[in-house]
Amino acid sequence: MLCPGPEDDLVNDSNDRARGRWHAQFVASPRFVRGSTDNLAAYLRREVAVTQVRQATLHVTALGLIEPWLNGVRVGDEVLAPGWTSYDHRLAVSTYDVTNIVREGDNAIGAVLGEGWAVGRVGWEGRRSVWADRPAAFLQLDVEDANGSWSVGTDSTWRAGCGGVQANSLFEGEVFDARLELPQWCAPGFADAAWQPVDVVEKDLSPLLPRYWEPIRAVEELPARQILTTPAGRTVVDFGQNLSGWVRLQVTGPAGTRITLRHSETLIHGEVDFETNRGAAATDVYVLRGDEAGETWEPRFTFHGFRYVDVAGWPGTVDPADMTAVVVHSDMRRTGWFDTSHDGLNQLHSNVVWSMRDNFVGVPTDCPQRDERAGWTGDINAFASTAAYLYDVRGVLGSWLEDLACEQRATGSVPFVVPNVQVAPSPPTALWGDVAVNLPWVLYQETGDEELLRRQYPSMTAFVDQVEAVLDETGLWSKGFQLGDWLDPDAPPNNAAGGKTDAHLVASAFFCRTTEQMARTAALLGQHADAERYTRLHTRVRDAFRNEWVTPAGRLANESQTAYALVICFEVLEPAHVERAGQRLADLVADADYTIATGFAGTPFVVHALTQTGHADVAYRLVLQEECPSFLYPLSKGATTTWERWDAIQPDGSLNSTGMTSLNHYALGAVADWLHRVVGGLSAAAPGYAALRVAPVPGGGLTRASAVKDTPQGRAAVTWSDSDGIRTVEVTVPDGVPAEIVLPDHPEALVLQVTGGTHTWQYPCVTRPFNSLDLRTPITTLQQMPLWAEVMAVLSRHVPLLATAGPDFDLSPWARSLHELVRRSPYGPGMEAELLGVLERAVAARQ
Numbered sequence: 001m002l003c004p005g006p007e008d009d010l011v012n013d014s015n016d017r018a019r020g021r022w023h024a025q026f027v028a029s030p031r032f033v034r035g036s037t038d039n040l041a042a043y044l045r046r047e048v049a050v051t052q053v054r055q056a057t058l059h060v061t062a063l064g065l066i067e068p069w070l071n072g073v074r075v076g077d078e079v080l081a082p083g084w085t086s087y088d089h090r091l092a093v094s095t096y097d098v099t100n101i102v103r104e105g106d107n108a109i110g111a112v113l114g115e116g117w118a119v120g121r122v123g124w125e126g127r128r129s130v131w132a133d134r135p136a137a138f139l140q141l142d143v144e145d146a147n148g149s150w151s152v153g154t155d156s157t158w159r160a161g162c163g164g165v166q167a168n169s170l171f172e173g174e175v176f177d178a179r180l181e182l183p184q185w186c187a188p189g190f191a192d193a194a195w196q197p198v199d200v201v202e203k204d205l206s207p208l209l210p211r212y213w214e215p216i217r218a219v220e221e222l223p224a225r226q227i228l229t230t231p232a233g234r235t236v237v238d239f240g241q242n243l244s245g246w247v248r249l250q251v252t253g254p255a256g257t258r259i260t261l262r263h264s265e266t267l268i269h270g271e272v273d274f275e276t277n278r279g280a281a282a283t284d285v286y287v288l289r290g291d292e293a294g295e296t297w298e299p300r301f302t303f304h305g306f307r308y309v310d311v312a313g314w315p316g317t318v319d320p321a322d323m324t325a326v327v328v329h330s331d332m333r334r335t336g337w338f339d340t341s342h343d344g345l346n347q348l349h350s351n352v353v354w355s356m357r358d359n360f361v362g363v364p365t366d367c368p369q370r371d372e373r374a375g376w377t378g379d380i381n382a383f384a385s386t387a388a389y390l391y392d393v394r395g396v397l398g399s400w401l402e403d404l405a406c407e408q409r410a411t412g413s414v415p416f417v418v419p420n421v422q423v424a425p426s427p428p429t430a431l432w433g434d435v436a437v438n439l440p441w442v443l444y445q446e447t448g449d450e451e452l453l454r455r456q457y458p459s460m461t462a463f464v465d466q467v468e469a470v471l472d473e474t475g476l477w478s479k480g481f482q483l484g485d486w487l488d489p490d491a492p493p494n495n496a497a498g499g500k501t502d503a504h505l506v507a508s509a510f511f512c513r514t515t516e517q518m519a520r521t522a523a524l525l526g527q528h529a530d531a532e533r534y535t536r537l538h539t540r541v542r543d544a545f546r547n548e549w550v551t552p553a554g555r556l557a558n559e560s561q562t563a564y565a566l567v568i569c570f571e572v573l574e575p576a577h578v579e580r581a582g583q584r585l586a587d588l589v590a591d592a593d594y595t596i597a598t599g600f601a602g603t604p605f606v607v608h609a610l611t612q613t614g615h616a617d618v619a620y621r622l623v624l625q626e627e628c629p630s631f632l633y634p635l636s637k638g639a640t641t642t643w644e645r646w647d648a649i650q651p652d653g654s655l656n657s658t659g660m661t662s663l664n665h666y667a668l669g670a671v672a673d674w675l676h677r678v679v680g681g682l683s684a685a686a687p688g689y690a691a692l693r694v695a696p697v698p699g700g701g702l703t704r705a706s707a708v709k710d711t712p713q714g715r716a717a718v719t720w721s722d723s724d725g726i727r728t729v730e731v732t733v734p735d736g737v738p739a740e741i742v743l744p745d746h747p748e749a750l751v752l753q754v755t756g757g758t759h760t761w762q763y764p765c766v767t768r769p770f771n772s773l774d775l776r777t778p779i780t781t782l783q784q785m786p787l788w789a790e791v792m793a794v795l796s797r798h799v800p801l802l803a804t805a806g807p808d809f810d811l812s813p814w815a816r817s818l819h820e821l822v823r824r825s826p827y828g829p830g831m832e833a834e835l836l837g838v839l840e841r842a843v844a845a846r847q
């Protein structure tokens, strides 16, 4: 057995037994030139006679991408099948009931076969043929008819030809010459004498398994928003949304007309820009057959991450009705929604949802547009809770975790990317490798499914044991490669891992959390000896962390927002130190003027840490900041997805030159978890939402927020709204589920226990207007504002030295904020209140 998986007689069987189940063999086109980048797609077919069919079932998979056909009819609605898995270990078979397509007498079974992930270019190292050196198809038709039960599958009797698909690649795009497509190629009676016999390809059949997770489908269509002519004279179609998928075109024109569609995420200074695609050509070509009634085409063996399409060679003028964007991703069920009275937050949330959709094309990836598109482990670890709230990810992420376990067993380590496309083995790395433990734990919290933990248990323990072996004598993860707080905005442009938080601090903090989850998992699964061992390990790592990184008074030796956020959220600190840590975190956030100062490791936690330590107001200011870099800044540049870095497009409109400028990376969208659980206030109080906690924290000047979640127990929903001094809280709890309701700002601080049904509370509530200025606002910022003269006037009344220095005295070298000044100064007790008054009046005047 290669790797653990669901019970099924097709799964994890020896090749011999698998062969007993399967009559088909993998077959390939003899025309395929190994290593060449412009191979034609293979068209495969054979005919078979059926008499009085009772039941017909078609099983399909491929190393490559496959589109199955039967009697001229496209079978099923999957695209980019069989999706992407670690093909050496797990290859999904899709099964279709085709009884209604099979007909009396001769039937033609066929398939079009492209390169896809198995054969084409994948990952950022430019590798090809990672799983197979040419595409190979596997189809088996199981029939019950007058002749009994029998099967026919791909074997040496099949024939291979070609058609319109002249080149296909996930990164480069597809070339289709409609003049070369043979319309009847998959109809019975088609003359395939000129086609060649296929090559039978010897393959291990044991990785074949029935697909139990959602396939990739075309899930939505978006019309063209507008057709632009750029300053350079290019014709560009804007679909208004950055998406993963492709364009369907409708066109009429002379035969041989060649239309080229080049996909782009953005305009830069009005011109269509391709830099964020890096080395992916992302170009589709359609050559017209010249049909007077018009022709419709969309690619089938590629996808792109794009909002804009540069069109060249169009016959006549492009009309918006000629172009439709087809959104393509794993067809998961939406389970979570969020909405507020703040348009910016709603757009931020929409961007997060779209980046999730665009990066769940088969497996959870980093980005859908450039020559990378890989299943980066750290990205999904950062984003896991948000993903699990928004969509039912049990299938796609459950399958991906099985792949991870297989790859980990094969290479001895959790690869940076799953499926693994790297040549070099990956060293154990915090956040990235931690996904082996953190993701099953998140999914367990979300679903209550212990089976998933049981299945992943060997993978989880293998990662923890591997890291334990590299801890130093004190119990710290203090050496070896780390990606740290990846993409901290303060990291040098040429070293995204070189942020201000020590990478080994990040590593040890994550390992604290991971060992704690591991110990809890072991206990839950009845692995008592392991539970004790991992509890001891957790204590050892936590104590070593405190000894190394926390001063006796509770300050961190390497102060940064990420460091404080991690130690607060991962409960690394002694309880007595938490309040101080929260205070320091709030100070650091203010010092950065509420712009983002965290990367992949810290961003998911910084707002939670602030809220947990009583600084929700600071968290709101951080989330509502619009200056660059911030959560809302990309909206000012028209962002419709989450960017890889918050300053991917800079304030002057140019693209950041670091190269890490995907405009569609979900990792930093993890902030949405705070929107769901804190602003909306909806969270699980027991695994699988067997109990609920509803505790919204209003703020930021919002007057309404609502979170809705289809939990395994049924729909749960929270809405709070403020109107005319009255707060209304409405909560829906699934039947039989106990829920604790903490009514926000209730005059009697009411906390209630309720169960199934919809409950409403109303009470008077005075909400403070959102104050975008406070004592923590940097002095350098205040100095630019008209209120500064008033501030200096207050200060000079209280601070004798300033009275003589005059109103133009530069205070910024002496204190970063008025908060710091007040804290350090022994002068007049009224000074703080007077300063606050100045700030509040200034904010009120602006509103």
Ligand code: BGC
Residues within 6 Å of the ligand: 366, 367, 372, 376, 378, 379, 483, 486, 665
């Ligand atoms: C990817 C990231 C990934 C990182 C780690 C990047 O190229 O796009 O999202 O996690 O590399 O090295």
